[in-house]
Amino acid sequence: MESTMGLRERKKAATRQAVHEAALRLTVEHGLDHVTVEAVADAAGISRRTFSNYFTTKEDAVLWGEERQISTFVQAVRGRPAGESAWAAMRAAVHALSPASGSPEREWAVRTRLAMRHPSLLARQLGNHAMLEHELAEAAAERGTGGSARPRVIAAAFLSALRIAMYQWIEDDLSRDPRVLIDEILDEMSEPFV
Numbered sequence: 309m310e311s312t313m314g315l316r317e318r319k320k321a322a323t324r325q326a327v328h329e330a331a332l333r334l335t336v337e338h339g340l341d342h343v344t345v346e347a348v349a350d351a352a353g354i355s356r357r358t359f360s361n362y363f364t365t366k367e368d369a370v371l372w373g374e375e376r377q378i379s380t381f382v383q384a385v386r387g388r389p390a391g392e393s394a395w396a397a398m399r400a401a402v403h404a405l406s407p408a409s410g411s412p413e414r415e416w417a418v419r420t421r422l423a424m425r426h427p428s429l430l431a432r433q434l435g436n437h438a439m440l441e442h443e444l445a446e447a448a449a450e451r452g453t454g455g456s457a458r459p460r461v462i463a464a465a466f467l468s469a470l471r472i473a474m475y476q477w478i479e480d481d482l483s484r485d486p487r488v489l490i491d492e493i494l495d496e497m498s499e500p501f502v
Contacts, residue, residue, distance in 0.1 A: 327352040331369035340426040394448035
């Protein structure tokens with residue numbers, strides 16, 4: 309997709325990424341309550357007004373990477389072969405999007421730790437998770453999973469398995485490969501959904 313983006317779109321994407329990284333770094337260093345939108349804008353090399361063109365709040369800027377991952381994950385699930393079960397499609401999408409290095413997962417761990425300390429981030433993160441669950445339920449329903457509640461149950465169970473695996477990874481001080489933990493938890497939970 310990036311190869312089809314024009315120069316203006318690439319500049320916008322780079323600015324959004326720079327603001328997100330500045331917000332995340334400053335929040336880790338100082339805590340969310342001690343970070344202002346002005347400080348984030350300064351760290352990203354933009355004006356306060358330009359910040360407002362990209363994000364409404366500092367919480368939005370901190371969690372933008374998560375929102376991008378949600379969109380990418382849902383697209384990957386929808387792009388899986390039609391014959392796969394919803395659970396198999398979600399699992400394959402997780403594997404396809406998990407790089408060999410743990411950097412996206414490490415950023416997820418940083419955001420999760422921050423959310424556990426800052427209620428406004430937690431509220432926003434829970435909203436993101438509710439949106440993801442809704443979109444995954446729609447993707448599951450498109451696969452003919454049957455029943456009106458079953459797609460929602462599959463989406464909720466899958467996301468619960470991912471959360472459990474990632475929380476375990478955080479509790480283990482990021483010492484294990486998160487992909488192994490994800491597979492272990494998904495194996496334990498998969499039988500009713502395959």
